[in-house]
Amino acid sequence: MLKRSEVKKEETWDLSSLFETELLFEEAISNVLTEANKIANLHKGNIQNAQQVVDVLTAYEKLHEQLVLIGAYSSLALSVDQTNEEAQMRSAKVGQKYSKISAQLSFITSELLRLDKTVLTDAKNLAPQFNHYINQLIRKKPYQLHPEAEKALAAFGSTFEAPYELYNTTKLVDLKFDDFEVDGKSYPLSYNLFEGDWELESDTEIRRTAFKAFSRKLRDYQHTTAKTYDIHLKIEKTNADMRGYDSIFDALLFEQEVDRTLYNRQIDLITTELAPHMRRYAKLLQKVHGLEKMTFADLKISLDPTYEPTISIEESRGYMMDGLSIMGKDYTAMLERAFDERWIDFAQNQGKSTGAFCSSPYGVHPYILINWTSRMNEVFVLAHELGHAGHFYLAHQEQNIFNSRPSLYFIEAPSTMNEMLMANYLLANSEDPRFKRWVISTIIARTYYHNFVTHLLEAAYQRKVYEIIDDGGSVNATILSNLKRDVLENFWGDSVEITEGAELTWMRQPHYYMGLYPYTYSAGLTIATQVSGRILNEGQSAVQDWTNVLKAGGTKSPVELAKMAGVDITTDQPLQETIAFIGSLIDQLEQLTQEIENA
Template sequence: MVKSLPLRSEVNSEETWNLQDLFKTEEDYNSAVTELEKEVASYADQFKGKLTDASTVIEGLKGYATISEKIVPVATYARLSASTDQTNDEAQMRSSKFGSIAAQIESQLSFVNSELLSLPTKVLQEAMQKSAEFQNFLEKLISKKDYQLHPEVEKTLAAYSSTFNGPYGLYNTTKMVDMAFEDFEVDGKSYPLSYVTFEGDWESEPDTAVRRAAFEAFSAKLKEYQHTTAKTYDMHLQIEKTTSDLRGYPSIFDYLLFNQEVDQSMHDRQIDLIMNELAPHMRKYAKLLQSVHGIDKMTFADLKIPLDPTYEPKITVEESKKYIDDALAIMGNDYIHMVDRAYEERWIDFVQNKGKSTGAFCSSPYGNHPYILISWTGSMEDVFVLAHELGHAGHFYNANREQNVFNARPSLYFIEAPSTMNEMLMANHLLANSNDPKFKRWVISSIVARTYYHNFVTHLLEAAYQRKVYERIDEGGSVNANILNNLKRGVLEEFWGEDVDIIDGAELTWMRQPHYYMGLYPYTYSAGLTISTQVSKRILEEGQPAVDQWLDVLKAGGTKSPVELAKMAGVDLTTEQPLRDTIAYIGELIDELVALTEEIEAAKVNE
């Protein structure tokens, strides 16, 4: 039975993360902010107007790197303390206040890029030759030369950065603070509802009547806020469009993909191939769910149900550690040491409480250890989610140690490869340890329903919808709730065809995803999983040499483009083949689920 969520003050602190590793006390945090503001002012006095030759460029960048490292812990502390309880006024005010301070700092430091880009390219190239440490930073900076505005304009835009982030903050406030869900009833029995309980429990509830009632009640509440949420989103889109136009990018897609170091063809390939070629496999999966559960008509509200809910063990946090340690052991002792520390040193926030951000994420502040947020429900899906987030942690645990603060973070296109890799390693480990048909079906259905459905279907359909939204914005248009609902419904109907009924409420799923405030992010999940699927196959076949190559990729951080990083791991992203191979692999998994189900049903008949 799902219970109402406790307040943050009522949860077991041992199952929360320990932010004291960032700052012991509030006083320490405030002192660090004050000191940072002084250092930024002093740095500006020392270097503004003086970045004139290779030597001063190098000295200036050393100081800039030091300040960048000091910004990280205070920014992380402000954000993480707010993410666990959106109803905590003190945490929200701290986060908001630091947002304003960060904008001021960014404005004060905007002269660095402006002055560097006003120098002749040969001066920057000389600085690169003298200091390899800053070569990557300067190369990327030079590539932005055509899109750099007048220094005073850059300074003004930086000062407004906190305001420009306003729509995302407003979205979270609407979702996590204002949107209060009432209990719903089925056959005279009352059930509690919230964002966390819907996405963590009711969406996958085996009882069809309860699941559909929860979906209806959840959708009804979303609908009450659709116009405010749409206006918030349109505000965000117009800011992006204006910025793209001001900087002179050919299109909003060019602007949003620039820092990802990929062109639009790689973005579109993910969407077009999956929409066309994965759809038949996923429709077969939907028909299998329908058959096994005896559902008359498969609807959108039924797509997240487990294939075999009777074979879904409840897993404690402590038990999850053994699963994850065993599955990731192939990554080596150093990696497992990191995983063990994550549990022992409270890097992970497991609890469910009112006001906590939905979903899961990993924050990996440079110079400190990673932090993971998850709302633990005790299902196998949680183990895959935690393995996923530990993949992000392992990535930056390695990259942050090997690279400087400018070089640690790779392109967004690559960011989901290390995370989904861990899900693949988890699946491979579980499959290798049993021949029991019911266990195998459970594991494969977990891979399909969690790893591939989530990353290759849910996020990819978000990307297909997002592309339609940006095409409209790029032509000078705007959006409202009706337009967004129609676009989302159209994408869902195109993918699922006649096999799934896209019922009322399905079109509102655009309201649930914060990724839309993070640029062209949703498609990168399938891009990352394409890479990790291929590399995990190599690890299965080749063992240690493939693991060593993958660890080298993690350590490389952002020193190479996504295509170069994938190439290091033996995957050629310049062709469609890795994506086609991955889609074929998903098809094979679904075919195996069908075969295992037939075997299990036949065994029942013969008993």
């Protein structure tokens, strides 16, 4: 694995759009500290009428925009190399400054919520751009603490983030994998190599040996990782109790603007109704690969590994332009910029965050991190992250910083939508049974398996963890591993052997430090599946509806956003239709496999 200094510049992102030099970054930190002092001196104790509400929010909006850029620069620089001590210290410094500013400005929320609602209503009439912010503030009123308590909690901001930082340090800095050996040949191993290559390896002996070696090293760090997670959970539980929420679930779902009905439906329906379809898929993999038994280590393999093509970064650009062109000229212009202006970090290097993500700081363009393996399925990964980028690219053009970000429940709909659009494009442009089987199997293995199985089973496991915490309990490595194993065994039944090490997958997912996040992948893909069907059948009218949804940002609730796109997520129907659609894809895989074998 290369060091960051050894990778090609053209495969890295360009952070100069945030700050061209370190000196400008330092000046920005100094400026926000000064501006925070000005806001406190000018407005603290002086928010009494509608105009004063507008004045303080206007000042805070400008400050918030600068804070976002500073935070993005710090976190993105660290994400590509967690071993970089300069980046570590920069991130720590920003966290400390943020905590200071948050404590200093906590009075804004407290003083606004002490005002009569008529004053807040007058402020909304005076400055409609703050409608959403004020409405969200009013929602929080029942859970607001005394101003001094809020100030104290804000001051602990960076401390409360410590478990997530410790998790990443353990995972990406301290945890080092030894090479593993198969038939006298040595193979390198790292987090990114395992998740990007060895987990997908077609050679059964290499794949299973890599899984054992990977799991063996994870086990060495299980107790530290479990204690880190337990601390994070206790922080969330304490916050929920202090603020008077009925449960930790209600506290975490509050920001998502959905209730436990939508949350539980997503988990319960999928774990029961999708399981039979996915067990069929596992059996198909076992049959095609001639495996004596199907194990957990075999679930990510390709249905036709000898066919899966490789793809260059430049070739991926062509696929993005063609596959997503249905979204219109403005959208494709954004895609062009993403490649031309180096919005995307493709390189694999030591210390880089695993997986892929998109960060969209307000005021500049989005940034995408990906660990490029040259496998064709990266087309779907890149399309997914560009879905996030396109979402915020449009939302930021239409909305202010307070209005641009939707609920977490909806956040994965635009990303998974792009995966569906890419799949539709690929299928429409080929009649080759083998290629069509590859595309459909990739939709199952990448799009639906990743979002409807991997993340959903994480959500089912996570719900069990939070139930323990909500009852006043604690968790350790043994409890977490047992919970994870139970979830996996219940879903896969006797179709897949849950081999030793599978229970440790709870150690691999950073989403557990982001509240109730994992279930939102399937929620987003449910919406995306329905809307992509509309686009296939209705064309540009459905595309325009979807574009309007993206532009709406966070100005509407998830239920309202889905309704704009023609989907009613308050009922079981969209989810059941999506599960049935997955079943139909597996039907097609079985038919195409038989056709190919009989040819």
